[in-house]
Amino acid sequence: MLTKRQLIILDALIRLNTSTGNPIGSKTIMNNTDIKASSATIRNELSELEKMGFIKKTHSSSGRIPSLKGYRFYIDHLMKPQEVTQDTLNSINAVLGTHVQQMDDIMHQSAQLLSELTQYTAIVLGPKAETSRLTGFKLLSLNANHVMAIIQTDKGTIENKVFRMPKNINESDLVKVTNIFNQHLVGHTLIEVVQKLQRDIPLLIRKYASNATEMFLSIESVFKESTESRHHISGKLNILDFSENIDTKKLKSLYTMLDNSGDLYSLIDQINDGFVVKIGDEINHNLLNEFSLITTTYSVSNYGKGAIAILGPTSMAYGETFGVLDVFRKQLTRTLLEYYLE
Amino acid sequence: MLTKRQLIILDALIRLNTSTGNPIGSKTIMNNTDIKASSATIRNELSELEKMGFIKKTHSSSGRIPSLKGYRFYIDHLMKPQEVTQDTLNSINAVLGTHVQQMDDIMHQSAQLLSELTQYTAIVLGPKAETSRLTGFKLLSLNANHVMAIIQTDKGTIENKVFRMPKNINESDLVKVTNIFNQHLVGHTLIEVVQKLQRDIPLLIRKYASNATEMFLSIESVFKESTESRHHISGKLNILDFSENIDTKKLKSLYTMLDNSGDLYSLIDQINDGFVVKIGDEINHNLLNEFSLITTTYSVSNYGKGAIAILGPTSMAYGETFGVLDVFRKQLTRTLLEYYLE
DNA sequence: GTTAGCACTCGTGATATTAGAGTGCTAAAA
């Protein structure tokens, strides 16, 4: 069990290490806490804390840095989410308070705002697309050459794609196809829709609108795209600030990974409702063992859950980040509730 | 005037420097050309070339690297666009040959392909939006809560935006507003449209569809967005490969710049029809004085011109890059011609 | 005009040197 003084020392050490980035020695701690003891005493305590595995040295005569266990303990027991400033509150309200138009916009703007507020990298994941149900399908003839297909889901996403109007198609064919889709596909999950598109629908099309097969392929691709879950990421360049000595090769793989929806979904826990913090190796990803990942979820009314994640250095300003995330997520859930109520 | 041997030496030096990245000495040139002369002779020639300003030393006893003037001369007189491989040809055809759906897609895929083929950074700019004319406007009610606004231009761009349906609006209001827009705005340039939106239209709306003013603001924002010219950029991460020792601060500003449409448009010459190569300081941009920028244009049928640019190191593989760009641009122009003909 | 030969230059990478921050340990003080 840790003594009170050890707690103060561990807390100070992590705070100091986070703000300076350097290993922290006994004198520094003495000068930055109100502990009434000499540096020698603090050295003894540090040695004790090291034996217990909360801190470690970078070399035999260096100051200490927190170990993974130290961070873990800090986050679980010492760290307090920090109150956010009025400024921060204002920007959150500015983004989430105004009239929201579309799910994708909200997610995009949220990622942007969070990366700005934290100065880390922010990732916002939409609810898993697998469970989305098709609520509407429309084909709209734009001009002689172009048709727009629009699909809507119960998760609030609206997607569209424009494609060339095949030559042998006229308006009435569009109506026929639209009707086929609305009769047979609306209400099903997108996964089911794609399956049906491959099995049943080609038959129907051939029967009722035989000249629409060409167009059918384009429509199929819209649906395939729509089953891919959406991710929004912002502040990728901040990695350059908080991870200065990363080599270009690693950086390149990292950035490639961060652009890959699948990678992000498997990285980020979408189940746990509270805050999940994974530090270094805990993330279990070879590119991220020098990073920390804070994950939390938000509710899309009662249609499902999305996730928010902040990627930063292990020596992250956890207190501030938690504070921001907490306020943000509550406001986001509220905003989405209203969005679906209206 | 340069002697024949000097030309061979300059050419070899630039090729060797490009492929190795190192300064090139007299022996290296001797071993990599079929010049029948000793290294001493070549040293004399190098010394001569240096006096004329085509090459320079990195320090008093180093090998030579091309100077800006050397590159200039090479590009203007020595470099030959290289034949592209069958593989390259195939990938270009795969992207540009298949049925193309939308301008934005073409541009996006073009950037992607070019960055892959060259291993540099590819930028594709659409025709300047200022000259685009509105050819179609549609309002589509998606469901009780959402309306989609769609605008089309004569440059082939189709943009849309979804926004909340104001509560006091019904289908017939949508029709009214659509009619107002079609009567008064179609045929005008987007710039004019935005002007009119601020002057004339509010009056009309107030007169014929007074409860639509709220919606009007949303529509206005769609148009404002549409006047922003489109850029597509790909292979940004390749900068990490060809510019290894760039510091993070510069890199961050550079990446920020490359995401800014305005910056790119002012950087890239959209007027000169041939190939324009700017090297180092010639680019006249403090972030790019260690880069080369190859620019060329493509015709969007007879609706205007867009631009393609490749950003790479000054020691670029000019021959290959020119070869690829030349083939690509011809095929692109052809593809776009068909796109508008059909 | 060409070339062999040689002294000279300078960057690169390896090896010493040094200063400073921090440690652990000991023995005395509290």
Add this chain to the structure above:
DNA sequence: TTTTAGCACTCTAATATCACGAGTGCTAAC
């Protein structure tokens, strides 16, 4: 028993020193 002053020790980071080699320019002979 806990705290603390004191000191020897360790290791890093920065700087200086050195040797090597690639490359040069110059000279004198071919």
